[in-house]
Amino acid sequence: MPSSTSIGLERASEGIKGARFVLRGKTPSLIDLFTLRPEDEEVKRLNVHHPVIVTGVEGKEVLVRPLRLPLVKEKDIQEALPFQAEPLLPYSLDQAFLAYQVVLKSAESTDLTLLSVQKQAIQAHLESWLAFGIEPEKIDSVPSALCEFGRAYFPLVKDALILHVQPQEMTCVLIKEGKLCASFTSPQGFNLLLTAQREEGLLSFPQHESEWRTLEEQEGSLLTEALKRLQKEATKIGYALVKEGKQGTIEGIAVTGEGAEWEGFSEVLVQYLQLPLLKCESTTRFSCRDLLSYAFPIGLALGSLPGKAFGVDFRQKEYTYPHRWRRLKTPLALYFVAIFLLAFSLYFFGQQSLKHEENQLRQTYIDLLAGMNKSHEDVEASFVAKHPGAHDSCQGEIPKIESIQREDFIKRLAFLDKELQATPDSFPLFPNIPRVSDLLAWLSHHPAIAFVDEKGCQQTRLQIDNLSYTMLKRPQQGKKQEKYQVKVELEFSTSTPKWAREFHDALIAPNDWVDPKGEVKWSSNRGKYKTSFFLKDKTVYSNL
Numbered sequence: 161m162p163s164s165t166s167i168g169l170e171r172a173s174e175g176i177k178g179a180r181f182v183l184r185g186k187t188p189s190l191i192d193l194f195t196l197r198p199e200d201e202e203v204k205r206l207n208v209h210h211p212v213i214v215t216g217v218e219g220k221e222v223l224v225r226p227l228r229l230p231l232v233k234e235k236d237i238q239e240a241l242p243f244q245a246e247p248l249l250p251y252s253l254d255q256a257f258l259a260y261q262v263v264l265k266s267a268e269s270t271d272l273t274l275l276s277v278q279k280q281a282i283q284a285h286l287e288s289w290l291a292f293g294i295e296p297e298k299i300d301s302v303p304s305a306l307c308e309f310g311r312a313y314f315p316l317v318k319d320a321l322i323l324h325v326q327p328q329e330m331t332c333v334l335i336k337e338g339k340l341c342a343s344f345t346s347p348q349g350f351n352l353l354l355t356a357q358r359e360e361g362l363l364s365f366p367q368h369e370s371e372w373r374t375l376e377e378q379e380g381s382l383l384t385e386a387l388k389r390l391q392k393e394a395t396k397i398g399y400a401l402v403k404e405g406k407q408g409t410i411e412g413i414a415v416t417g418e419g420a421e422w423e424g425f426s427e428v429l430v431q432y433l434q435l436p437l438l439k440c441e442s443t444t445r446f447s448c449r450d451l452l453s454y455a456f457p458i459g460l461a462l463g464s465l466p467g468k469a470f471g472v473d474f475r476q477k478e479y480t481y482p483h484r485w486r487r488l489k490t491p492l493a494l495y496f497v498a499i500f501l502l503a504f505s506l507y508f509f510g511q512q513s514l515k516h517e518e519n520q521l522r523q524t525y526i527d528l529l530a531g532m533n534k535s536h537e538d539v540e541a542s543f544v545a546k547h548p549g550a551h552d553s554c555q556g557e558i559p560k561i562e563s564i565q566r567e568d569f570i571k572r573l574a575f576l577d578k579e580l581q582a583t584p585d586s587f588p589l590f591p592n593i594p595r596v597s598d599l600l601a602w603l604s605h606h607p608a609i610a611f612v613d614e615k616g617c618q619q620t621r622l623q624i625d626n627l628s629y630t631m632l633k634r635p636q637q638g639k640k641q642e643k644y645q646v647k648v649e650l651e652f653s654t655s656t657p658k659w660a661r662e663f664h665d666a667l668i669a670p671n672d673w674v675d676p677k678g679e680v681k682w683s684s685n686r687g688k689y690k691t692s693f694f695l696k697d698k699t700v701y702s703n704l
Contacts, residue, residue, distance in 0.1 A: 163210060163211050163212045163466075164182060164183040164184075164465070164466065165180065165181070165182050165183075165209065165211035165212070166180075166181050166183075166211055166212040166213075166214060166460075166461040166462075166464040166465050167179070167180050167181075167206060167211050167212070167213050167214070167457075167461055168181075168214050168215075168216075168300075168305070168456070168457035168458060168459065168460025168461035168462075168464070169206075169213065169214070169215050169289075169294065169296070169457055169460070170215070170216070170454075170456045170457045170460070171288075172195070172326070172327065172417075172418060173327045173350065173351070173354060173418065174195060175195050175196055175197045175198065176195065176196045176197070176198060176203070176292070177193075177194075177195050177453075177454055177456070177457050178192075178193070178194045178195070178196065178206075178457050179192070179193055179454050179457035179458040179460070179461045180192040180193075180194075180211070180461065181458075181461040181462060181465060183465045183466060183467075186467070188312075188462060188465050190443070190445075190446065190458065193446060193450055193454045193457075193458075198292045203292060203293055203294065204293060206294065210486055210490075212297050212298060212464045212465075213294065213295075213296050213297050213298075214296055214297065214298040214299070214300055214460045214461065214463070214464040215285070215289055215294075215296040215298075215299055215300070215460065216299065216300040216301050216302050216304075216305050216456065216460050217277055217281055217282070217285050217299060217300075217301050217302070217474065218302060218326070218328070218329060218331075218345070219301070219302040219303060219324070219329060219331030219343060219345035220329055220331075220345045220347065221277055221278070221281040221285075221301075222275055222276070222277055222301045222302065222303055222343065222345075223248075223249065223250070223274075223275070223276040223277070224273060224274070224275055224303055224340070224342060224343040225245075225248045225273075225274045225276075226263075226271070226272070226273060226274070226341065226342070227244060227245065227248065227260070227271075227272045227273070227274045228269055228270070228271050228272070229241075229244055229269060229270050229272065230268060230269050231269070231270055232265060232266075232267070232268070232269070232270055237260075237270060237272070241258060241260060241272075241274075242258065245258055245274055245276065248274065248276075249276055251278055255278055255279050255280070256276050256277065256278055256279065257276070257277050257278075257279060257282060257474045257476045257477070257479075258274065258275070258276050259274075259275045259276075259304075259472040259473065259474060260272045260273060260274050260275065261273045261275070261304065261307075261339060261340050261472070262339075263336075263339045263340075263341065264339075273339065273340045273341060273342075275301060275303065275304060275472060277301065277474050279479070282299060282474055282475070282479050283479070285299060286299075286479065295481075295483070296475075296481075297464075297475070297481045297483075297484070298464050298471075298473045298475055298481070299473065299474040299475050299479075300459075300460050300463055300464070300471075300472050300473065300474070301472060301474070302324060302326075302331045302333075302343075302345075302456060303331065303333045303340055303343035304340055304459075304463060304472040305455075305456050305457075305458075305459030305460045305463060306322045306324055306331070306333045306335075306416065306455060306456065306459055307322075307333060307335050307338070307339070307340035307459070308459040308460075308462045308463040308468075309322070309416070309455045309456070309458050309459035309462070310322050310333075310335045310338070310414070311335070311338040312458075312459075312462055313440040313441075313451060313455075313458075314414065314438060314440060315338075317411050317412065317438065318336065318337050318409075318411065319334075319335070319336045319337070319409045319410050319411055320334075320335050320410065320411055320412050320413065320414065320438060321333070321334060321335075321398060321401055321402070321410060321412075321413040321414070321433075321435065322335065322413070322414045322416060322455070323394055323397075323398065323413060323414070323415050323416070323419070323429070323430060324416045324417045324455065324456060325349065325350050325390075325415065325416070325417040325418050325419030325420075325429075326349050326350065326417050326418065326456075327349050327350050327351045327354070327418065328347070328349045328351060329345055329346060329347055329348070329349045330345070330346045330348060330349055330390070330393060330394060330397065331343060331344070331345045331346075332344050332345075332346075332394070332397045332398055332401055333401075334401040334404050334410075336409075341404065342401055342404040343401075344397040344400050344401060345397070346393040346394075346396070346397050348389060348390060348393045350390075350417070350418045350419065352386040352389055352390060353365065353383065353386050353387065353390070355386070356381075356382040356383040356385070356386040357383060359382050360381070360382050360383060362383065365422050365425075366422070366424065366425075367422075367423060367424075368423055368424050369423065369424025369425075369427050369428065370424070371424065372387070372422075372424045372425055372427075372428040373424075373428060375387060376388070376391075376428060387428070390429060391428070391429055391431075391432060394429050394430055394433070395430075395432045395433055398413065398430065398433040398435070399433065402433075402435075410435060411436070411438075412435050412436035412437065412438040413430050413433060413435045413436070413437060413438060414437070414438040414439075414440070414452065414455075415429060415430060415437070415452065416452045416453070416455035416456065417452075417453065417455065417456060418453070420449060420452035420453045420455075421449065421453045423449075426452075439452075440452065518565075518566055521566065521569055522561055522562065522564070522569075525561065525569060525572070525573070526561065528576070530700075531700060531701070532576070533700055536558075536561055537558055539572065539576070540558045540559070541558075542575075542579075543571075543572055543575050546575060547571070547575075550568075550571075588635060588699050588700070588701060589635075590699075591634065591644040591697070591699050592697070592698040592699040592700070593644055593646050593695050593696070593697050593698065593699065594646075594673060594695050594696075596629045599627075599629065599648065599673075599695070600627075602673055603624065603627075603650075606663075606666065607666075608621065608622075608659070608662045608663040608665075608666045609621055609622045609624075609663065621654060621656070621659040621663075622652045622653070622654045622659060622660070622663060623652055623653045623654065624650065624651070624652045625651045625652055625653060625688075626649075626650070626651035627648070627649070627650055627651075628647075628648065628649035628650075629646065629648055630646065630647045630648075630649070631644065631645070631646050631647075632645045632646070632647050633645040635701075643697055643699070643701065644697045644699055645678075645694060645697065646694065646695040646697075647678075647692060647693075647694055647695075648692065648693055648694070648695060649690070649691075649692045650690070650691050650692070651688065651689070651690050652688075652689055653687055653688050653689065654687065654689070655687070657684075657687075660684065660689050663691075664680075664682055664691065667680050667691065667693055668680050672696065673695060673696060674693050674694070674695070674696065675693070675694040675695060675696045675697065677694075678693060678694030679693075679694075680692070680693045681693075
């Protein structure tokens, strides 16, 4: 699982330099540039949040060669690379780790830059970092890291040189259109100046370009001799790379590493190459000098972010990083916690759903018994007669409906179904609907029709002129599923329309007489009113 955070580390004279990058979306962001002493506690905290820690082998350990292969597919290139690279190596292939960067692809061939490092160099590199308590996940190289830095911070420069000044060596790389093409390394590094400074007892280096040029003109100074040796080496490897590129195409040279920390030193160091000195743009947090000084760890961190097409990693085969699973600890823990919570929630809601369904089943069972005009005790008595062991779990007592389980309900429903199948086909002959006398009694005492005056005499607000009581539907042979339906038509008169309206409102309001599912019709004509409505049917239909 790749990390979106990477840290590039470089050993320098003042300690361990580092650059931290975070990939936000598809954009890498430089979060921090830092320098640590090897004995600092902060060294142990580099692994917090499990970033990709990457270091780079020195330029003198890396062999950089151009190579053209008559292949185009990536898989074919990887398979053929060891055989094609073997003639270019000054050591046996089984003692080397290979990496490459694609420079140019055509329809029939691919131009590569081959990078090779001996296994013993990788082992020594790992041991040197393990002595500080740091185990890098990836091992890059100075040339490829400088190329990554140049591609990111000099995007408008097609062809350029980058001279990286380290304590023990200087490495100069040729970059063409963001691709690494060649590299040379000199065994002379910034330590020449540091040694000369100590021997002469100087407290500091020159602080401006003019002071460096003044130093250059002095005679008999150890620091001057060291400066001239560095100038000579920089000029020599610089011209060697200029010849590698096309004449006149090099747009400039950038000085990185410790050489970029001293103002004016870069101009003096590369003055004989007669190339413009390249400066990168400062950011809100980091100056150009900071970026050039930390160019190597910046390039290492950039090249190790996910999705980088030019990344180089010499931790191969027996030196492959063995602890990649550590980054999976937190995601795996979160994954299993999420799975557990999901399973628990599914179980909980499943139990609630089953409980709800069981409650609905019990209510349906109660309604069924009511429709069959049977009590729970009667059904249980009949059921236990057919199934003698049905009440054994209840010590022979009749169980409550709330304690009956789903499986037991299914058995009782099957038993009731058999009884219904065995029962002769019938339909209700005795309707449970209000009779005419009941209807007249209801109307005569209805508060919207009759009332008692102040003298205690009963008076009527409405005068009923005509009443029709008609049974429209009833069950009969051939229509056993039919239900009883009685329609009442009423004609009355009143001197006050308000009383008629109150009677109409009483009919449509919920009551025990008028069927709310039926339509209530109403009409009026000069004090005469007509209304029709249906009576409630309370008949029990056991076969439905």
